[in-house]
Amino acid sequence: MPLPTGNTAWPPSYLGPALDAMHTWDSWWSGDPDRLEQLYGGSTGGGPDPKRLQYAGGVVGRIARWWWGTPTALGERRTKLHVPIAGDLCGGSADLLFSEPPKFTVDDDTTQKRLDALADDGMLATLQTAAEIGAALGGIYLRPVYDKDVADRAWVHAEHADRALPEFTWGRLSAVTFWRVVREEDGQVWRHLQRHERGRILHGLYQGTKDNLGRPVPLEDSEATAGHAATVDADGAMATGYDDGLDVVYIPNQASRRWRCDPKLKDWGRSDLDGVEPLMDSLDETYSSWMRDIRLGKGRIVVPETYLQSNGPGRGASWNPDQEAFAGVNVLRTSDGFALTVAQFAIRVQEHKDTAEDLVNQILRSAGYSGQTFGIGGDVAVTATEVTARERRSMTTRGKKILRWRPALSQLVEALLAVDRYAFGGGITPQRPTVEFEDSVQEDPLSLANTADTLRRAQAASTDTLVRMAHPEWDDDQVKAEVRLIQQESGTAVPDPMQAGDLP
Template sequence: MPLPMGDMPWPPPHLKPALDAMHAWDTWWSGEPDRLEALYGGTSGTGPDPKRLQYSSGMLGRLARWWWGTPTAPGERRTKVHVPIAGDLCSGSADLLFSEPPKFTVDDAATQDRLDALSDDGMLATLQTAAEVGAALGGVYLRPVYDKDIADRPWLDAVHADGAWPEFRWSRLSAVTFWKVVRKEDGQVWRHLERHERGVIIHGLYQGTKDSLGRPVPLEDSQATQGFATVVNDQGAIETGYDGLDVAHIPNQSSRRWRKDPTLKDLGRSDLDGIEGLMDQLDETYSSWMRDIRIGKGRIVVPNAYLQSMGPGQGATWNPDQEAFAGLDMLARADSSGQLTVAQFAIRVQEHKDTAEDLVNQILRSAGYSGQTFGLGGDIAVTATEVVSKERRSMTTRGKKILRWRPALAHAIEALLAVDQAVFGGGITPQKPTVEFEDSVQEDPLALANTVDVLRRAQAASTDTLVRMAHPEWDDTMVSAEVERIRQEQGMAVPDPMQSGALP
């Protein structure tokens, strides 16, 4: 299907449920209190009943009944506190996957050398960002891009799920259209649409409004797209040099809420899906805790005569943070001791702490992670086996995500190599690599050395096996060199008498 030829609602109406959910997840992920209040309608009240929306029916009423949907009373400052646990969840998910770079291997030596040059630190940073975005929005897309004015090689680029119109066939991505707003002026909106199909990328520029795509206009009409005008063919397409679709889609986890929707069921599920209410209650708990601290300050209740006068007809003021008073101008009276009342409220520290910890544990458990992954339980040194045992739930979630990342990443790397060959040459043979994710838990060196020593004394493993066990990051050349050095040091490097010709 080509790009739209005429006006249509935008974004496409069938994507609205997914885009609305992504907007909510993105708001929690951003950690901005202003956006949370705007999402749930909890802005400052201006009418006689600032909570009137909470009595409404439908979606508006349900959102307003959230704690973040409670408006701030007129005349009061906002005292809501937000705990950015959503950001911690998404970044922790990315750390579990890409704290270390994955290993890509292919059969052809020249292709391997070029792949090693392409998979530099920049690719690791892109994969970390993509993993965090995917955990927040439920999925992410990877595509190869290049610009000869910037670099002499292509690189992978991550596209967020809330800017994509995907098309699936048998749960496999068959085509996708990316869009972004490139210009806004006088109520008009210019959008750049980039459609990826098998072997080609089609570019289009549209002038419309906030809710409609509008009409197609020349690519030269926008500075953001005028560069494509000189490289596209008569159909507005660019050949990728790759025989298949050059975009890889990585769903975060299996979708729950859209499993019966044929157009949305393959989009994936956010780590934040289903825990929004718990995060709302966690913010309410911390805000209550801070409120206890705020109103727990010692106060001295005094008569009006003790207030600081602002002048005739201007009233009087009282500094609530003033800790002591000296030199009060007053007449000594027999009952003056009863004119000062000290107010000191209790601060319920333990109750709030226990509630917050229980909510955090429930949030992590519902999202599929162990508290140990996020520093709960202390930083006591333990072995790698103990770490895996305590973080079993996180490791299980990591394994499920790797099942989706490994084939998609292999596809993206194959497309990257094909684009590199088509655009920059080099004589390489594009092929799908083998992707290996590094172990996120490193073995304690002392425990590993003891294991190697026991195996050596038991003669249960060869020198080559022991070296590989002690240095899993080494390649075959480094392992062979180390084995040879060990043989030389131990005097085992002697010629075979059967091969020396010494015997008759």
């Protein structure tokens, strides 16, 4: 299927619900209060009636009635406080998946050595970033890329879901078109489209408007795409070097809920933030109310105007809001002097703290995580078994995500090897590797030592088994070398008399 011929709405209208949802999740994930106010209509905008949107009907009125949709009154400073729990959620999800690098194993030794080099070249950092973005936007695309002027090997690149037009066949990605804006000038927008199909990539440059793709123009018309002009054929396509399948994989974060009945969106993923936006809005309101109590709870003394600091003739008097005596009043002089009034409001610490903690726990539980994963519940040292028990919900969510990541990474690595061989040679044999995710909870060394000692004294495990238990990250050669050293030091490295042969 070729690229669009032009003069069509862009992005396509059926992507609207998904892009709107991702824009909302992205605003929460960014942690920018200005973006949240703009999203929910909470900025004053200088209009005569800053609350007019809150009385509107439909979607506009509904989101404007959120706490972040409450505008700041004209002439007052913004006192809304944002708690970046969305960023903590998405970052914690990535940490659960890729706190340790996954292990890729293939049969061919030459290919394995090249794969080890490719995996060590920043792949873990890319996977961590991709996992966090995928948790925020509901999914992430990964593909191999190369540039001989930058590096002597191929590497993995992440494409964001809010700039992709995917096509699925029976739930599997069969083609995808990525787009990016390369130039904007005088109301005109130049977009670069990349359509990935089996074995090839089609490149196209379009000149249009903000909402329309416009007409196709030569790739040379933009510096960002001029480099592709010499590498594409007459159809605007170039080979990927991976002929056995699509060179792009899509990893949905979780199964979609809101679009399950939409035939074009049902295979899109679901964000960890989906459904918890009202709770995050309430959490921000709670913390802002807490900070408001602190501001109002500062001890003040209401004093006569003569107690204020004069700014000179005709310039009035001023006060420092952080000094105890600041409010001037006109009062009659009494026999005891001027009247002084102390103003001290209560700060409802415990009420706000309990409310905030309950909201945080509800947000984490709804997103599929345990509070222990995010440091809620104390920092008392416990064993790995106890940690796993306390974080069972997080471990379950991690396991569900691994079910989607493992086959996608296997295909991605095969494509990476194929692209690397296509671009740089090396005599490797591309093949799908076995992917192993490391345990995100490491056992305490003292606990492991006690367990190994008990098993040895009970004669319930061999030296080889105990070494593998203490060092699960070691390969067979490292384990065998350690076993030989232990046997030599303990004096047990003697041949078996039953296999020594006949004596002379």
